[in-house]
Amino acid sequence: MATSLKLGLAGFGNVGKGTYDVLKRNKNLIADRTGTDIEVKRVVVRNPQRVRPLVDADIPVTSDWRDIVNDPEVNVVVELIGGIEPAKTLILESIAKGKHVVTANKALLAECGNEIFEAAQKAGVNVAFEAAVAGSIPIVKSVREGLAADDIEWIAGIINGTCNFILSTMRDTGRTFSDVLEEAQKLGYAEADPTFDIEGIDTAHKIMLLSAIAFGIPVNMDKVHIEGISKLDPKDIKYAEELGYRIKLLGITKKSDKGIEVRVHPSLVPNKKLLANVEGAMNAVVVKADAAESSLYYGKGAGGEPTASAVIADLVDIARTAEVHASQRPKMPTVSADKNVNHWTDFGDIVTSYYLRIPVEDKPGVLADITRIIADNGVSIEQMIQKEAPTKEKGTEVILLSHSAKEADIQRAIRTMQALASVRGPIVLLRMEELN
């Protein structure tokens, strides 16, 4: 009665190799546990010569992805190539032939997901993507199935290991961003071109996918506010620490009466929260829901075998639900644009609390000006401290933590303060998440 999956494996980098190796090593365990026989039918890679010795001799290793699409025995395609093309065409053509798809490709799904999910729905096949978000952590499953009963309020996650490694190291050592980035590149924690990671784009892809699942909305990258960590000053990490906070790059999505918001930016997190204590390249996601309340999921966000663990879990689920009606399967993100929840919160309307660092002249009246401007814009101050600037810069710096306020109000206050003659340089704005 065992369902049998015959895989076309596209891509044999770390994750492709991890998937192949774990399937082989734990074959009996997986079959015994799940009633599912999973067999790699063929492998497609750019350079078959490199991969040939890594794969059993009876499995064809070729270079044309159409070999997977055109093999009628392949019933599941595992896309681990990454990037938009040829991954997208491979997936769409596979779907058209009635094959299920498992992918770790967050960029593709976040940018072109609606087209892909719509095609899959029409064809009655699954596109599973646990491995696309937070590697080994079963966060897609937990949100979609574990919290199936819950009205989800918000999700906040550390879902890019490169950024978390850089931020942890900056805090531990006091070194600058560019200095630590270089180390991360040497250690293999950051790519030669790190833009996708450090500018928050990778985090944005992942939090958009989680938002789509949690709130039943189509993916829409145009609505995501994205700020990375490349401009972060070690000084702010130090001041935050003194105030009892750690700075993490968070992907955040939240539902309010104004709509859905999806945003990525460095955030001050109270250091008593577990999320603040997620160090190095590890990932963690907090979900706030109406019945379950707060839960957190932590694990390896990248790496060959950790990500393979998620790929294979998806394969087992596909086997399990292959014969049930599509309406009974865990839902792929909707592609229906008229979902009434599909109202997006304007970024100016988001409400959070703020950290400001304002470089000022050290003279009477400056603090009075600043506090008046803040108050005039309807923002209330929770805490304010003054810091001596390094001697060569002269002047002082005012560090200000606000209570909850509207983004547009704080931005207006900053514009007004920036125009003061006594403000000596750019005001630094960071957002704070209390995670309550």
Place this chain on the structure above:
Amino acid sequence: MATSLKLGLAGFGNVGKGTYDVLKRNKNLIADRTGTDIEVKRVVVRNPQRVRPLVDADIPVTSDWRDIVNDPEVNVVVELIGGIEPAKTLILESIAKGKHVVTANKALLAECGNEIFEAAQKAGVNVAFEAAVAGSIPIVKSVREGLAADDIEWIAGIINGTCNFILSTMRDTGRTFSDVLEEAQKLGYAEADPTFDIEGIDTAHKIMLLSAIAFGIPVNMDKVHIEGISKLDPKDIKYAEELGYRIKLLGITKKSDKGIEVRVHPSLVPNKKLLANVEGAMNAVVVKADAAESSLYYGKGAGGEPTASAVIADLVDIARTAEVHASQRPKMPTVSADKNVNHWTDFGDIVTSYYLRIPVEDKPGVLADITRIIADNGVSIEQMIQKEAPTKEKGTEVILLSHSAKEADIQRAIRTMQALASVRGPIVLLRMEELN
């Protein structure tokens, strides 16, 4: 095509009421998300008069659990009575009538699970129990489905909120166990008879269930080593803290070449680990697996709606897999006694590291005697410090942290040391878990 579940709800305490309320409040959300219509068909409670006003008028509320068994329309029984009887008979008779079962009853499943799971397998129905372990945390799902690809090495969890509240408070305040227990009882964190919680029995039930799922073994409470927290001295909490550790009541299960071990006892956990930072009544479980490596799941371990969230997630899963062959559903624990993994590690054969507190006379040669005995028993010392005992007690205390050692060896060393004339009182032994 929507599957329809008609529930017989047995029990209307916090979790029963939570389940009813969440099903009602999020009815449309759940139906939309899962394609499943879940309807409470009838409620059975000890005191129908109390519950009648809390339930819609068209739903019968009666006091005889047979009303659920005998209602042919009820296709799923939600057992939230707790305890062994009448829960056990209700469940077995429901299974015999082909009804699925969802239960939060860890004591029943850990003590009588084999009988229940065997009956369910024969009848082709599901017995789901996400709510029985760690409340809202989808840990059963994560281990069984999220880590379906993985060979699991060990699981360690803080899975009793009462104990974690007591230990957190003892550490924060330096107060004694009995003092804090009294406070916990006043706050509703501990029962009038707290034995099940504080003596580790509740934790043992839950870790036994996780062990059964993770390692594919039948439940067997006779094999669980159980120590609670009632004898814990605040002094050891303080010393542990000074050494960089926190004391947590852990449920631990591990697979080694000697077999499976399941144990519950206070454990020193390095304070840099997330698990050490789980405070108050919260729960968390760490799973170490061969592909996914380390992952952690954190959330509310008790409470009406958090536990209801898990109950309802199980209901959705039952709807989803109601029509697939039983072999394709996530597996219930095996009841097959001849599983070759069914070899249990003798407690004397477990390997971990240890914390010892040895009250000694303050005179020359004592340390030499102790270190010689430790070495003679094949145990090596990682760290040793001496503490002045309170003046009225005279003498000093030796605190000793060992490297990994065999339980039988450390026990033999303790027996030998205890016989020394210079050892002035009982030696305190605690186990340490590095969680690597």
